[in-house]
Every structure is written in C-alpha cells, then in structure tokens.
Amino acid sequence: MVLLAEDTFLSAMQQEAGMTQDELKQAVAKAALDYIAPRLERNSVIGVGTGSTANYFIDYLAGIRNDFDGAVASSDATAERLKKHGIPVYDLNAVADLEFYVDGADETNDRLELIKGGGGALTREKIVAAVAKTFICIADDSKKVDILGDFPLPVEVIPMARSHVGRQIVQLGGDPVYREGVTTDNGNIIIDIHNMDLSRPIVVEERLNQIVGVVTNGLFARRPADLLLLGTKDGVRSIPRNPST
Numbered sequence: 001m002v003l004l005a006e007d008t009f010l011s012a013m014q015q016e017a018g019m020t021q022d023e024l025k026q027a028v029a030k031a032a033l034d035y036i037a038p039r040l041e042r043n044s045v046i047g048v049g050t051g052s053t054a055n056y057f058i059d060y061l062a063g064i065r066n067d068f069d070g071a072v073a074s075s076d077a078t079a080e081r082l083k084k085h086g087i088p089v090y091d092l093n094a095v096a097d098l099e100f101y102v103d104g105a106d107e108t109n110d111r112l113e114l115i116k117g118g119g120g121a122l123t124r125e126k127i128v129a130a131v132a133k134t135f136i137c138i139a140d141d142s143k144k145v146d147i148l149g150d151f152p153l154p155v156e157v158i159p160m161a162r163s164h165v166g167r168q169i170v171q172l173g174g175d176p177v178y179r180e181g182v183t184t185d186n187g188n189i190i191i192d193i194h195n196m197d198l199s200r201p202i203v204v205e206e207r208l209n210q211i212v213g214v215v216t217n218g219l220f221a222r223r224p225a226d227l228l229l230l231g232t233k234d235g236v237r238s239i240p241r242n243p244s245t
C-alpha cells in the first residue's frame with residue numbers, strides 16, 4: 001500500500017472559479033496521472049475504470065505509455081479506448097500485481113464508500129478494485145454526498161432472475177427500476193434501486209449480494225477507495241481514506 005498524504009489541495013491548474021463539470025473531471029484525471037506517474041515501474045500494469053472521468057485519465061495515460069507495461073480494463077469500452085492509444089490491455093488473470101486502480105464514481109461519502117455502475121460496468125470495476133493495492137477514485141465535487149443514495153444504486157442481475165430480484169429489493173425497502181435496453185459486458189441486465197436507505201452501506205452491500213440472481217451491486221463499501229481526488233472550484237482535493245472512521 002502506498003503511503004498517502006494528508007488532505008491537501010493539488011495543482012493550481014483549475015483555481016479560477018466557473019469551471020465546468022467536464023473541466024473538473026479533466027483536472028482530477030490529470031491529478032491521478034501526476035500521482036501515479038512517479039510511482040510506476042517499467043513493468044507496472046494499471047487498472048483502469050469506466051466512464052467520462054476515466055476516459056480523461058486514459059487520454060492522459062497515453063502521454064506516458066512508454067513508462068509502464070499496460071493496463072487491465074474494467075469494460076469493453078475502456079479496453080477499446082486504451083488500445084486506440086496503443087496501450088496494451090491484459091486479461092486480469094494474466095497479471096500478477098496491480099498497484100493502482102483509477103476510476104470515477106457516481107457518489108462518494110466521507111469514508112470513500114462509493115456508488116458505482118452508472119455506466120453499467122460495476123461488476124468488472126469491483127473485481128479490478130478488489131485486486132488493486134491502491135484504488136484512486138477521481139470525481140468532481142457534484143459526486144460528494146453526506147449519505148449515499150440520491151443516485152439510484154445499480155445492481156447487475158442474471159436476466160432470468162429479474163422479477164425475483166425485483167421482489168426481493170422491494171422487501172428490502174427499495175424501488176427497483178429495470179434499466180431498459182442495457183446489456184452489460186457480461187450479458188446481464190441492470191436494475192437501479194431508488195429510495196433505498198443506504199445509511200449502513202456495508203450491510204446493504206452484503207444483503208443485496210445474498211439475493212440469488214444478483215451478480216453484484218454498485219456499493220463499494222467493503223472495498224472503498226483508498227484515495228479520493230475531488231475536483232472543486234478551488235483546486236483538486238486529495239483525500240486519503242481514514243481507516244478509523
């Protein structure tokens with residue numbers, strides 16, 4: 001595990017007010033690159049997430065592609081983008097060591113517990129995050145919340161279990177909404193849970209995963225991020241997880 005600095009503001013590149021959300025995403029992607037670049041070895045393989053913030057990170061990564069070996073992708077879309085930049089993409093099973101995983105999020109709380117899966121890639125994201133030694137979450141400050149759950153919680157489900165899982169979610173107090181027309185990279189469907197009490201994220205994460213037919217859900221509470229790079233109008237805040245909270 002890399003030693004993480006105290007909460008600090010990084011870089012002066014975005015200190016003017018009025019930055020767009022996209023510019024904040026770009027700023028945190030650059031901050032992630034600046035964080036990992038000096039820590040990479042020539043044989044390093046990097047875990048790479050999915051979504052618009054992760055895409056900016058991939059584009060920055062291309063600038064240092066001769067300084068590391070390659071990447072593991074959390075989705076087919078990410079693999080495609082990495083390859084377009086000439087970055088070798090490895091199967092996770094072929095990789096012995098993954099120092100860093102860099103990915104966005106739909107929501108984060110103070111404990112760096114996350115909701116992910118807005119882009120439907122939650123299962124592969126969770127697998128890569130589980131393997132990586134350090135999970136760096138990159139997000140603009142619209143994603144920072146006190147209590148998770150305004151963003152509907154995605155659940156990846158085996159298609160034939162859709163109705164069963166929906167009924168179980170209702171029993172747990174959530175409102176399941178089938179994400180129409182979406183098939184995950186694993187050939188499954190997504191159910192988004194609205195109005196669920198997520199004040200105890202670890203408990204909910206485990207309870208949902210016990211439902212037969214659920215592949216996994218988008219709560220990253222058992223494996224939160226280790227470092228949050230949060231884009232704000234005052235700069236990128238570097239917030240390491242505090243394991244004692």
Ligand SMILES: O=C(CO)[C@H](O)[C@H](O)COP(=O)(O)O
Pocket residue numbers: 049050051052053054103104105106115116117118119120121122125
């Ligand atoms: O979990 C994800 C994809 O499954 C993304 O990280 C999440 O949806 C954030 O996306 P974006 O960076 O586009 O705001």
